[in-house]
Each structure stands twice: as C-alpha cells, then as structure tokens.
Amino acid sequence: MTWNPRPYLALARATARSAVVFRLQFALSLFSVLFQLVAMLAVWHALLSHKPLTGFTWPKMEVYLLVTFTAGAVVSNFSDFRISYKIRNGQVALDLVKPLDYQRARLAETVGGLGGELLSVLLVWAVGLAFGVRLDLPALRYLALFAVSLVLLVLLKFTLTYLTGLLCFWTKNYLGIYWARLAIVSLLSGALVPLSLLPHWLGETAQWLPFAGMTSTPGLLLIGNATGGQAYRLVAVQLVWAVLLWSAARLAWRGAMRQVTIQGG
C-alpha cells in the first residue's frame, strides 16, 4: 500500500490552527514549564555562584536549563491531553472509522502543535540571550548531532505520551498517569538535575534509559559536555529507544483495540 501523506498533513494543519484559536489555553499549557525554568535558574544560580561543579559552570548551566525548557515545551500538555481526551470521551470512535493509521495520525497532530511550541521556545531563548545568557556553540558536527537529537526528542516524547495516553483504554484517570509520568521523566531525563550529578548508580542507569533522550542528551551536546564517541553513543541510544517505543506503542494499540469501550453514544 502506498502511503499518502495528504490526510496527515491536513491533521497537522488542523492542530496548528487550533493552537492559534485557543492561543490563551495554548500559552497557559507552557506556563508550568516556564515557572519550572525560573525556579531552576534561581536554585542553580545560588548553587553555582558558590561553587562551580565539574562540568557545569553557571554559563553552561543556563544553556542547559534553556534546553530543559525547550524539551519541556515541545509536545506540551496541549498535544498531551488531546490524545487521552479523545479516548476518554469516546471521540476515538470517529478516529477509528477514518482510513488512517491511528498512531501516525496522532503524530501528525502533535507535529502540527510544534509550530506554536517552537515559537514560544524561540521567544524564551531570545529573552535569555538578550539578558546575558552566553551561548558558546560547539563544533559543527556536534551542532548537527544536537539537531538530530532534538528531532529524536520529539519522537521519544510523542511515543511516551501516546503510550501513556493509550492506558486510558484501561483506566479513565489520565491525570494520575500524567503526574506519575511527569515525575519520573523529570528525574530520569536530567531535567531537574543533570544526570552526572545524580548518585552514581542512578545517573549511570538513567543514561541508558529512554528518558535521557528527553533532555539530557540534547542538553549535553549543546553545552559541549558530550564529545567524541560518547556524543554518538548518546544519540544512538536515543534512536534505538525511539524505534523500540514506536513498536511498543503499536503492540499496545493492538491490545487496546481488544479492550476498547466507546464512552457515550
């Protein structure tokens, strides 16, 4: 079967438009990430102005935290809740009758939301750079790796969100799942503390988990803390997990289809 991208593009456009229409809600979905950024800047500033840590000076940390914000802002709540909401209120029935691949269709919608998210990200970066954040760009090949790892980050975040969203076929309580996921990701992705500063065993383990690709990897690449073979290895780990999670989501979807209850009528 040849794959026709047009309906998926239409879905992406529709989400992009809805982000414009519901711009207040959209902006608000980024608020918690923004406040988190402010809190982390304050805490790390107080810490690093006292004592520079190995690998992390204040200028590097600022950039790392901006990457953390970026990672938090893409695939925001706006896309996140949309996936589970349709399952919970039964709108999934309408998606099921469309002759589209369900997972790809949701990815298309998420990509559609990216435009607005990236715009907010650029805005925050611009403000940061204007107020004295110093960005020393790494060598070109690491910059290229950084770009690749950002793309993989979106894919990883989407598949994890999608997988947790699918859990709503079993429980109707998405909020609980969402909070639990948020807590786990914020710790194991290096969004709260760079993984190298975690207790050794935890940091080492987290490097090999899919969460590292959701903040730590792009962060380390941009501040030049991951170089040489390590840089390639981190991105490879990201890639492997993206493929694995994508396939796992396909399996989960099959299970969900045996489970499906359409709410309402």
Place this chain on the structure above:
Amino acid sequence: MSPLRITRIYLRMLGTHLRGSLEYEWDFWLMVFAAVLTQLVSVVFLRVVFTLIPDLDGWTFWPIVIMFGLISFGEGIGSLFFEGMWRLAYRINQGELDYMLVRPYPLALQVTSAEIGLNGLGNITSGGAMIVLGLCRAPIHWSPGLVLVAPLLFVSAMTIKVSISVTTNAASFWIQGPNPLFAMAVHQGGELTRYPLTLFPIALRSVFCLVVPFAFVGFFPAEFVTGGHALWIGLATPAVAAYCVLVARFAFRRGVLRYESTGS
C-alpha cells in the same frame, strides 16, 4: 444555620463524592501514588542539591523541606476539601449555578464541596511527613511561645493557600470561559515558593509578598519556626490569612452578583 450544622452538611456532601470516587478503586490508588511520587522526586532533587553544597544561599536542607511540606500539605487540603472550586468556571459557563442558588446552603460552600480530589490524600501524607521530619531534624529552639505560635502559623498558612485558590477561581465570574485558566496560572506560579524567597529577584519577591502572598504559605512560617534568620514578619501570617479570607469572600460575593446564568 449554626456553624456546626454547616460543617456537618459540608462533610456529608464531600462524603457522597468520596463514595463515588471510591467506586473506582484503582483510580484512587493511582492518584495517591502519583501525588506521593511527585513529592518524592522533588525531595530527591533537594537531597542531590544538598550533597553538592552544604547550604543554598544560607539555607540548609531541613528548613527547605519544611517549606516544601507546607506547600504540599496546603495543596492536599485544597484538593481534598475544596476541589469543587476548580469546577466553578465550568459551572458559570454552563449556567449550573442556578441549581445551587435555590438551595438553602451557602453558595460558596456548595461550590467548593462539589468535588473531591483524592490526590489530596497523597499530598497531605507526603507534605505532613516532610513537615514532621523537617521539624525534628532542623535545629529549632523550642520555647513554650513557639509551641503555641507554630500551630497558629500552620493553620494560617493553609488558610492563605486555599483562599488564594478561591479568589483566583472566583475571577472566573469576570473572565469568561469554561476553564479556570487564570487560577491555574497563579497556582503554578505558587510552585516557585517551595524554594526560599531570597533566591529570587526582587520583583518576584514582592509579587509573592504583596500581590499573591504565597510567601506566607511556606517561606515565612518555616523561616520563623526554624529561626535561622529571625524574620519576625512570619508573625504577620495570621493577619495575612484573615486578609486573604476577606478578599476571597469579597471576590466571590461580587462575582455572584455578576452571574447571569445561560439561556438554556
């Protein structure tokens, strides 16, 4: 109606929602688990920070744990006993207040008791644990005076937290729309006050002291009790609490006057 009767009816209304929620036992455990996990992660974060450095801008580990605990506990009280306020915007939008207006019970209490957030249990447990641990471990000079004042500060802090949520949700009477966007934004901003106020730039500090007094929920009471910096401003907490209750009451009453139901 006597205050006792008002309280009894309030608890009964919450009780019906509790029974409803317990129908879904797994959901209950999931919510509690998620709340505890969230708090746990933030404590791990703090722990890591303090393995790197002995004090953060003059603050040691345990006083900050008390601040975290106060904020979490306040959040727990809010979701367990007053969760209904987060639905106020939707009710106004849908004209659902009509039913409540004709019932012989204070409207604000009907609104706040119209839902129960069981994640509150997780937040109360973990917040309580943090407060108790913090009080045990932080170097506190317990005097009879402090023993008397500390519970008062605690109750005031919780009152402030809930009052801020009620006030910001009452703003939905003016801001149209089915979601309490404004209240949610303020609530998320309040998360910043888990950390010592002195870490933030002066503009933010004044916002948290004067505009939305979140600083009196965690920072000032913890500061006063642990006494490290002898900030007597902590003693103002009860006065701030009284002020916040009055503002919430005023906002809600003025808001209800604007309520115009819907056509349907």
